[in-house]
Amino acid sequence: MLRFNTTLKSNIIDIFNYSYTKWRRVHSSKDIRSAFIKFYQEKDHTFVPSSKVFSPEDQSLLFVNAGMNQFKPIILGNSDDKRFSSHLKRAVNSQRCIRAGGKHNDLDDVGADLSHHTFFEMLGSWSFGDYFKDVACKLAWEFLTDICKLSSDRLYVTYFGGCDILGVKADIETRDIWLSIGISPERVLPCSPKENFWEMGETGPCGPSTEIHYDRNPANRFAPEEVNVDNSDIVEIWNIVFMQYNRINEKSLEPLHSFHVDTGMGLERITGILQGNKSNYDTDLFMPLISKLREVCNSRPYQGKVGSEDLDGIDCAYRVVSDHIRMLTIAVADGIYPGLRDRNLIVRQVLRRAVKSGIDTLKAPRMFLSSLVPTVVSSLASAYPDLKNKQNEIINTIDSSERQFYDLIDKGTGTVMFAMSKMKPDQTIFPVDTMRKLMLWGYPEEYLLRLTSDKGVTVDQPELKKLLEKRTLDKTKKTKQSVQIDVLKVQKSLKDLAFSKTEIVSSSDLKNAGGFVPSTCKAIVLENGSVCARKVEWNSQNEVVYILLNKCLNCSRMNHLVNSMMVLEINNMEFPVEKTFDIDGWIIHKLLPSQTYPQSLILAPYHTIRIIIKQQKWDSALSAIFYTQLFIDVLRNKISNAVLLKSRTGFDAFRVEVAGYQTTEDIVNLWKDVLKKVPQTSFDLDLSDTQGKLCITKVKHQGTSKTVIFCLTGKKAETALKLTPEIQEKVNQLQLSSSQLQGEEITKIIKKVGNLTYTVNAEDIAFDVKENCRQSLGQLAHKLKLNLKQPVKNKSLS
Secondary structure, three states: OOOOOOOHHHHHHHHHOOOOOOOHHOOOOHHHHHHHHHHHOOOOOEOOEEEEOOOOOOOOOOOOOOOOHHHHHHHOOOOOOOOOOOOOEEEEEEEEOOOOOOOOOOOHHHHOOOOOOEEEEEEEEEEEOOOOOOHHHHHHHHHHHHHHHHHHHHHOOOOOOOOOEEEEEEOOOHHHHOOOOOOHHHEEEEOHHHHEEEEOOEEEEEEEEEEEEEEEEOOOOOOOHHOOOOOOOEEEEEEEEEEEEEEEOOOOEEEEEEEHHHHHHEEHHHHHHHHOOHHHHHHHOOHHHHHHHHHOOOOOOOOOOOOOHHOHHHHHHHHHHHHHHHHHHHHEEEEEEEEHHHHHHHHHHHHHHHHHHHHOOOOOOOOOOHHHHHHHHHOOOOOHHHHHOHHOOOHHHHHHHHHHHHHHHHHHHHHHHHHHHHHOOOOOOHHHHHHHHHHOOOOOOOHHHHHHHOOOOEEOOOHHHHHHHHHHHHHHHHHHOOOOOHHHHHHHHHHOOOOOEEEEEEEOHEEEEEOOOOEEEEEEEEEEOOOOOOOEOOOOOOOOOOEEOOOOOOOOOHHHHHHHEEEEOOEEEEEEEEEEEOOOOEEEEOOOOOOOOOOEEOOOOOOEEEEEOOOHHHHHHHHHHHHHHHHHHHHHOOOOOOEEEEEEEEEEEEEEEEEOOOHHHHHHHHHHHHHHHHHHOOOOOOOOOOOOEEEEEEEEEEOOOOOEEEEEEHHHHHHHHHHHHHHHHHHHHHHHHHHOOOHHHHHHHHHHHHHHHHHHHHHHOOOHHHHHHHHHHHHHHHHHHHHHHHOOOOOOOO
16 A cells, blocks of 8 residues: 655645545555566566666676566576576566666656656566466466456557568467457557567567557547557557577577566556556656655646646656656665766766756755655665665765766856956857866856856857767767677587686685796687687787686686786787686686787687786785775775775775765774774785785865775885884974074075975875875974064174
8 A cells, every 4th residue: 555644645636636546545556566576476486586777797788777687697598697596487576677878778768758767667577498478478468457457448469570681570479379368450460670579788688579558548449550659648568578589790690599488567657557647757656756856946846748838847857857866776776876987977977967957947956866865765665675774875975976066067167157257358259178178077068058148158069069979979988898799609609619617716726935836728719709619810919819718817806907917828928918707607818919929829729828927916916905895894884974986906006985075083093993904804815915004195085075095005005104104203303403493594494394395295105194294394384484584683793
């Protein structure tokens, strides 16, 4: 049962002028989600909890965009996947999904219509090599007509009408199944691949689908021509995909080893239908959010208008903000923070889009966005209980990112106004150099156009368009996936060759008193995204090569460091490893070309090579990785409001970025706690040379929104810790020697203060001591300069 408190309920009724009938109360989103799962559980389906909205194992996707993503290993026939039981034949769940980037991207449509979302819940059921088309169609029809009580006179079904390019014939079998259920032939419609051939991405599992559509128009009518037509009252509510193929490229499909069923029904859409609404936003999933948003912004009531009818854009803004805050809440809860790359960049864009809609159209006060988070958590916590535990972290993260955006707006606006104030009276075009700088910062172009228009200044539109296109291109490059090989093709060819998965070699197996012993292993070369079963001539000066080894050092914690500490010895020549990829247990090594290599190299299948580890680099990476993880663990326990934005580990160094302003006292205490924890920490690598070697050398604050902490470890930390008291002592001695000085002596000391200040700034020493030394030297320099200006008293000549 949907339960609102009395005040909220009366507000909603007042705002929307909707009567809450018994039908709507019974069919709450929570009830519908539960009914769906229960129905399929009674049909012998196993409930599998929703996965996170991103999959570290699948680098082909920015976000989980469908319920089937976590089941991809089963569909591809990976029986070794440990996440699921090998006996899993039928499954059901409600999967949280994000469609904002990649093949399925609804971001630009959100707000413009009544049905698109960046975040939604997919009610899904699956059969893995168990039942197929007949049972899938009958179960779907039973749920909609018997459980949901939808009239069959308002339902239409579509099926795949065939595709000559793909070489797949029309799905006549599915058409006949629908007819056998009792659906009239004129309601069973063939459609093109665009509507009825579903694909997860550019490559991967796919197959023909059949869709069920519902006519929202209450009139008793027959309108098959409006199926799959935009702005129609007839909407798709359920998609049943018959997973029969694996897409290799644009025109190539191959049959899967066994056939599967993947069904998906959007909770938001079916909730809107069962609650008698024409919009997903008029449901109990969004109305409390819109009500809260109106309260925060003091805007007019939501009226559900779209397009030209929404003259002031307020209804569109309500939809944008309410949708985006749901997406942001889920993304941050799953560990995706606003940032500069890949999915993090998209989350930041969504947040800024929500903020702009709020402050520009709804006239929201600054720092309004996080006030909506508790409403989202209250709505979704019954399905995803982890949201309650992470509510404070979500609020802090959104606050921090929103504050950064306001800092950018204020900085950019100040720059625009200053640039216009410096323009000559006869100058009417805004300076291009300043515009280029603003676009590089990410300053919203609409703000620039608004400010310049108010002052009667013209913006060079062709140049602005060019800059925006460049910014979009740069963002596209940032979001591009790093793996440049066809993962699915590699998996298939390795299975066909029965090439065993890579054996992980422990560092202790390779280590002796003299350092690391080279490990001999067998290699296979990948060519054009596939395993090459013949000799390959590698042009080592121009071509990138991917090599698969049957053994690999366990360096998953330090993947981005391997190029500097691991080399492959091929034919008595050493080749640095640029990057490694773990593809379902096979470890791929990427080697870059170099002019210092021989012109070409012949690599035969199962070529014998050696892995060589550079001992010094290994030790420094090991130290940094250990302290990075320990520092983050202590940080989360020590500082209650700390939200880790990201971390980066190097050789004998790392840095962490934390949301909010962290005081010097907090950071010093954190440092002490980390050092106390070192002897108590168990780690799966040799740490005999790392204990007590940690030094925080720099702390940068970005206003009150972010704190960046820079740390040294290992030998670098040892050097910094040794140098710190030496520099502190020099500052103390200089302070003592500067008292009771006059004339030229003061001038000499001022020069010494300047030199020592340069040394303090340049050297890596403990950050708190550096701050104290800077302050002391600054005060000393100020005092000496004042003394220098005072007249010297003349001595008596008598």
